[in-house]
Amino acid sequence: MKLLLKSIHLIDPAASRNGEFDVLIDGSKIERIGRNLPADGARVVELPRGQVVTPGLIDIHVHLREPGQEHKETIATGTAAAVAGGFTAVACMPNTDPINDHASVTEFILKRAAEAGLARVYPIGAVSIGSKGDQLTEIGDLHKAGCVAITDDGRPVVTALLMRRAMEYATMFGIPVIDHCEDPSLKGDGVAHEGAVSGILGLKGIPGAAESIMVERNISVAEMTGGHFHVAHMSARQSLRAVREGKARGIRVTCEVAPHHFVLTDEALHEKGGYDTNFKMNPPLREEADRLAMIEGLRDGSIDLIATDHAPHHADEKALEFDRAPFGIVGLETCVPICFDRLVHAGVVSLSRMVELLTINPARTLNLPGGTLTEGGPADITVLAPDTSVTVRASALRSKSKNTPFDGWTLKGAVGATIVGGRVVYTNPGCRTGLEG
Numbered sequence: 001m002k003l004l005l006k007s008i009h010l011i012d013p014a015a016s017r018n019g020e021f022d023v024l025i026d027g028s029k030i031e032r033i034g035r036n037l038p039a040d041g042a043r044v045v046e047l048p049r050g051q052v053v054t055p056g057l058i059d060i061h062v063h064l065r066e067p068g069q070e071h072k073e074t075i076a077t078g079t080a081a082a083v084a085g086g087f088t089a090v091a092c093m094p095n096t097d098p099i100n101d102h103a104s105v106t107e108f109i110l111k112r113a114a115e116a117g118l119a120r121v122y123p124i125g126a127v128s129i130g131s132k133g134d135q136l137t138e139i140g141d142l143h144k145a146g147c148v149a150i151t152d153d154g155r156p157v158v159t160a161l162l163m164r165r166a167m168e169y170a171t172m173f174g175i176p177v178i179d180h181c182e183d184p185s186l187k188g189d190g191v192a193h194e195g196a197v198s199g200i201l202g203l204k205g206i207p208g209a210a211e212s213i214m215v216e217r218n219i220s221v222a223e224m225t226g227g228h229f230h231v232a233h234m235s236a237r238q239s240l241r242a243v244r245e246g247k248a249r250g251i252r253v254t255c256e257v258a259p260h261h262f263v264l265t266d267e268a269l270h271e272k273g274g275y276d277t278n279f280k281m282n283p284p285l286r287e288e289a290d291r292l293a294m295i296e297g298l299r300d301g302s303i304d305l306i307a308t309d310h311a312p313h314h315a316d317e318k319a320l321e322f323d324r325a326p327f328g329i330v331g332l333e334t335c336v337p338i339c340f341d342r343l344v345h346a347g348v349v350s351l352s353r354m355v356e357l358l359t360i361n362p363a364r365t366l367n368l369p370g371g372t373l374t375e376g377g378p379a380d381i382t383v384l385a386p387d388t389s390v391t392v393r394a395s396a397l398r399s400k401s402k403n404t405p406f407d408g409w410t411l412k413g414a415v416g417a418t419i420v421g422g423r424v425v426y427t428n429p430g431c432r433t434g435l436e437g
Contacts, residue, residue, distance in 0.1 A: 002026045002042030008053045013352050014360040014372035023053065025379040028421040032375055045434040050387050051416055054355045055373050056088025056380030058362040059332065061232060061256060061307035067108060068097025073312040073400045075109065079118035081399040083426040085332040086415035088380040089120040089370055094131065095153040101126035101137045103145035110146050118425050122148045122368060127166045127177065133158050136165055143173040148366045151178035154282065156214055158184060160221060167227030174367060176228035179218055181239065186210035191323055193284040197266040201274055203322065206284055208236030215239040219246040219253050230365060231255035233309045235283035237293035244302050254365050256307040259331060259338040260285065262294040264405065275322045278405045282327035298357065299348055305361040308335050312401030330399045334406050337390050340413020351386065383416035385431045390414045
């Protein structure tokens with residue numbers, strides 16, 4: 001069946017489109033983009049005034065937990081959360097059980113994603129076998145099986161030599177090395193940002209330098225090898241300074257920031273009596289100067305993209321003492337409302353810049369298809385409702401886990417609908433789009 005989105009407001013920064021267009025979808029592909037297109041037997045949908053159509057959103061930092069940790073999330077529940085958040089594609093981290101360090105694990109993930117039939121899934125393979133930091137994986141085999149990048153995820157690549165070898169091999173296959181930048185000797189047993197708040201609460205601290213030192217080292221290795229280094233979930237102002245300097249020298253360095261790092265600070269640990277483990281993540285929530293630096297990086301273009309670092313954990317795990325509870329929060333379903341409310345409506349960035357941060361820039365960073373709408377290309381589309389208010393309810397999240405610090409927050413801006421391969425896979429029950437049914 002054909003579907004004609006008629007007289008819609010289309011924002012597609014990669015194609016320099018920001019205005020009224022028609023989009024004709026035939027099956028899984030986009031047939032035409034233009035103005036005053038004939039219906040030609042298609043079902044015609046005119047979105048309510050104020051809603052916006054964009055290329056499908058892409059999140060390149062997601063933990064789907066399967067195989068091995070299905071009590072936290074499965075590929076089916078994770079991709080259901082993704083499409084509810086407006087994401088038509090996600091790249092999933094390798095810290096599964098077993099680790100995605102072998103082509104067979106990659107193939108299993110892709111099989112499960114195909115069975116779920118919701119968001120597209122792009123696996124990311126491990127840098128080292130077992131993510132132990134000793135021996136490189138068979139990067140070529142991982143890439144051939146479908147991995148679009150390599151990383152040891154929550155474990156930093158500790159030695160410069162291993163990082164060098166990883167970048168040299170990754171460059172042969174045209175994929176980036178992503179690193180959780182952290183000097184283990186400086187992090188120690190830290191669980192919160194090192195500063196006044198951790199001192200008051202008696203929590204072991206993690207200084208911003210623990211992150212930035214590794215960012216600077218990896219930029220130097222990228223300069224030496226010509227490789228592409230991507231900074232995962234950047235949080236420290238010193239790291240952003242290093243990235244800016246690296247970009248200025250022509251080094252292939254890109255970076256991402258998660259919504260919680262440009263919205264929250266370690267002061268949140270004081271709330272609700274303190275020690276709420278839904279505010280425990282790694283890297284930790286930092287101080288206001290760091291948060292403001294992330295905002296400025298989003299504004300001036302130094303930060304390439306927004307990624308959620310969606311990290312589901314079972315309620316029993318998060319119910320442990322702060323020191324013992326795991327790091328991480330879910331983020332797929334709260335990202336768009338937060339970006340609208342705290343960036344667009346706050347006047348920090350334009351709506352077009354927000355779309356760029358969530359579509360074409362993630363696609364370019366991992367060399368993924370999508371990020372823009374093209375005739376003959378896949379019909380992966382997100383419908384946004386900038387003026388629709390939503391209240392975050394942890395219990396209503398589609399993710400299997402509910403560990404969010406944003407429970408109860410009311411935010412202006414929502415996802416209206418998500419289309420993957422021409423199929424409407426999600427419609428917001430609180431926001432009429434005409435795509436329902």
